Amino acid sequence: MTHDVVYRADCPSRTILDQIADKWSMLVLAVLSEPRRFNEIKRRLEGITQRVLTQTLRRLERNGMITRRVLPGRPLGVEYSLTPLGRSLQGPFGELYNWTVENMDVIQSFQRAYDHRGEQST
């Protein structure tokens, strides 16, 4: 039987999932399909704050998925780009992203149906 699989808290894959399965990491990696500077990334991710973008970039860097390169000259410039490891995540993430795009209409109609229950009173 394979029936007694348990996802333990200290399972490394769970630890790593916690790092990348958030709303921003995926989008940052998508934006970094080509190397970009800090504010370029920020501009493309509507709603992200400077603070959170910095945190996300640091985490991705720590996990070996992107590199940070300070550009010579003034004013200061920093360029972020994918490592091979980060690029290898584009496959899985792309699949997931495509899935959401393909299914968002269906999902939204499910949501409407669900929200409709319990309140067609009077």
Place this chain on the structure above:
Amino acid sequence: MTHDVVYRADCPSRTILDQIADKWSMLVLAVLSEPRRFNEIKRRLEGITQRVLTQTLRRLERNGMITRRVLPGRPLGVEYSLTPLGRSLQGPFGELYNWTVENMDVIQSFQRAYDHRGEQST
């Protein structure tokens, strides 16, 4: 040029990503590869609380990915199972999960290297 793609806050795919790109949804769907009861799921996801599991299940149900079925008889029993939509997510999620398993060693060594910088003092 495809260079000016911007991920807008009201993009449906972003809204949906916010729903499924969290640390528990993926694992719940994995556990539901076959229909299971509430406490079965809970037991297999070490560390999840009743409250959070309930919330996760409700959200997945609202999004049309799982169904909730009350079993006849007492004591009360409830069985959760994947819908076709939920099952179609297993592909993308499986890819992502496999990726983390395949790469967790590399990532952990990156993390150690990163954490090592800046503190080999004295």
Place this chain on the structure above:
DNA sequence: CCGTATCCCAGGCGATACTG
């Protein structure tokens, strides 16, 4: 057994100001 309701706290995040 499968929830909901309540209380309560830590910490995540936005806003803002400041630096190399």
Place this chain on the structure above:
DNA sequence: CAGTATCGCCTGGGATACGG
């Protein structure tokens, strides 16, 4: 330009108790 620092809110989630 690309951050770090500080502050204050506010909500997510743990713990617990209770209900169908």
